Amino acid sequence: MSECKNLEVRDLLPALVRGELKSSERAAVEDHLAVCADCRAELAVVGDLASVLRSTPAIDTARIAQAVVRAARERRAAPTSLDAARRRRAMPRRAWLAAASLIAVAGAGALAVVASRNEVRQEPAAEVARNDTPAVVQPARSEPVRVGPRPASGTELVMGGGVSDLADADLESLLGVLEGLDAEIDVEPAVLLPLLEGDV
Amino acid sequence: MTEPTTWDGEPSDSALVARWRGGDERAATILVERHAPAVARFVATMGERAEVEEIVQDTFVRAFASMEGFREASSLRTWLFSIARNVCRDRARANRRAVPAVPIDETHAQTENDPLEVAVATETESRLVAALDGLTETQRAVFTLRVSEGMSYREIAAVVGTTEGAARVHYHNAMRSVKEFLHE
Numbered sequence: 001m002s003e004c005k006n007l008e009v010r011d012l013l014p015a016l017v018r019g020e021l022k023s024s025e026r027a028a029v030e031d032h033l034a035v036c037a038d039c040r041a042e043l044a045v046v047g048d049l050a051s052v053l054r055s056t057p058a059i060d061t062a063r064i065a066q067a068v069v070r071a072a073r074e075r076r077a078a079p080t081s082l083d084a085a086r087r088r089r090a091m092p093r094r095a096w097l098a099a100a101s102l103i104a105v106a107g108a109g110a111l112a113v114v115a116s117r118n119e120v121r122q123e124p125a126a127e128v129a130r131n132d133t134p135a136v137v138q139p140a141r142s143e144p145v146r147v148g149p150r151p152a153s154g155t156e157l158v159m160g161g162g163v164s165d166l167a168d169a170d171l172e173s174l175l176g177v178l179e180g181l182d183a184e185i186d187v188e189p190a191v192l193l194p195l196l197e198g199d200v
Numbered sequence: 201m202t203e204p205t206t207w208d209g210e211p212s213d214s215a216l217v218a219r220w221r222g223g224d225e226r227a228a229t230i231l232v233e234r235h236a237p238a239v240a241r242f243v244a245t246m247g248e249r250a251e252v253e254e255i256v257q258d259t260f261v262r263a264f265a266s267m268e269g270f271r272e273a274s275s276l277r278t279w280l281f282s283i284a285r286n287v288c289r290d291r292a293r294a295n296r297r298a299v300p301a302v303p304i305d306e307t308h309a310q311t312e313n314d315p316l317e318v319a320v321a322t323e324t325e326s327r328l329v330a331a332l333d334g335l336t337e338t339q340r341a342v343f344t345l346r347v348s349e350g351m352s353y354r355e356i357a358a359v360v361g362t363t364e365g366a367a368r369v370h371y372h373n374a375m376r377s378v379k380e381f382l383h384e
Contacts, residue, residue, distance in 0.1 A: 003376065010372070014347045045379055046347055052328045053348035056237045057244045057252045064236055064257045065229040071261045072225070 004038040013039070013046045108170060210234075213276040220267060232260055235277055238349060239284050245332060245344040246288045255291065259284040274358045278351070281359040285341060331381040338362075339374035346371050 004010060009032045015021050016029055033039050211219070211230065219227035236256055243255045263270075263283050270279060332340055341360050345351040351359075357367040 007368075007372065010375075011368070015350060017347075018350045020350055042375065042379065045375070045382065048324070049328055049332070049343075049378070050347050052325050053241060053245055053332075053344055055241075057240045057249070059236055059240045059253045059256055061233045061236045062229070064253070064260055065232040067257050068228045068232060068260050068264045069225045072228075072264055075265060 002038055004036050004042070006032060006036070006039070009033075009036075009039060010042060013043050014050065016043065017047050017050050214272060217267060217270065217272075217276065220264070228260075228264060231276070235280055236260065238277065239280055241348055242281055242341075242344055243284055243288060245340060245348070246285065246337070247292070247333065247340075251291070255284065255287050258287045262287065275355070278355045278358050281345065281349075282361070285359060289337075327382060331378045334381055335374050335377055339370050339377070342367055342370040343374040343378070 009029055012021060012025060012029050016026060021029065033043065211227075213231065213234075216227040216231050220231070239259055240252050240256050243252050243259075259280060263280055270276070274282075332343070335343060338360055342356050345356045345359060346353075353364045353367040353371070356371075357364045360367065360370075362370070
């Protein structure tokens with residue numbers, strides 16, 4: 001059994017059968033069909049299958065709708081295990097935000113320390129600039145390498161405070177970061193249902 | 201402000217979903233009437249022909265239970281198909297039984313025609329259904345959604361949880377299998 005390599009035309013055969021092609025597409029497909037026996041054979045298969053698949057089993061839509069409404073009323077009357085599962089899943093989201101807040105506050109503290117150190121380091125350079133004399137660059141090896149905590153030199157690591165100590169601009173920036181966090185799970189419930197129901 | 205409507209003036213799915221969320225139970229009836237036949241066709245081709253109505257009902261009950269979380273990233277129909285597929289798979293897992301021989305739907309019978317024509321038509325349909333039953337579950341879902349519902353590969357990918365390209369490959373592999381079966 002041979003197959004035509006023209007996938008673009010073959011992709012359009014179901015739509016041709018359903019009468020859903022634009023006139024320009026239909027003309028192009030029909031031109032191809034006129035010279036391609038493989039695609040004509042495939043079109044016949046698609047047409048036969050479409051007629052079989054399009055037959056609708058007998059269902060009572062009114063009964064189904066009643067069941068939907070009844071289930072919704074029952075859910076409203078008594079929270080289901082699904083609702084409880086949703087509440088359980090909401091917990092990690094709050095924990096997530098709390099952790100993000102802590103990290104942001106710690107980060108702000110670290111930034112404050114770094115900024116404070118930078119101020120200390122810049123003082124000699126500022127003095128040099130004011131004295132208008134060339135700076136003497138000391139070789140790096142003239143100072144012994146210290147391992148361990150730096151000695152106190154007017155800079156202290158202060159971990160106190162919190163969000164209330166942040167300047168307005170920093171606070172706005174922090175809020176922007178927190179709002180940008182996507183705590184929502186980006187899938188439709190259809191994908192989540194098995195998870196929510198513990199069926200994985 | 202008027203609510204969005206379809207081309208024939210009926211309320212759109214989005215408008216009905218909003219009405220349902222607002223407490224309008226009539227919206228559920230309209231949505232079920234609108235989408236249940238297509239979901240039933242899909243379920244029937246997924247090998248659950250004996251329990252179609254039950255599965256369709258389960259699909260809609262699940263869907264409406266989750267409607268608050270439906271963010272319309274896909275169309276409602278696409279979402280319903282993906283739930284229906286999950287329900288079918290849950291049932292298959294629960295039952296773990298062989299798919300029964302396929303009874304041809306009575307609606308297919310052409311009782312007005314010559315008995316020989318009916319017999320030939322029924323045999324042809326039986327072969328077509330058998331060809332579909334020879335496909336994998338994913339191939340069958342992709343093939344059905346493409347041929348019967350006219351879905352794009354993007355929509356099909358959303359239903360079966362794959363990529364657009366993979367959906368296209370599944371379709372053409374399914375077509376090859378069907379043609380091979382019919383030419384045996």
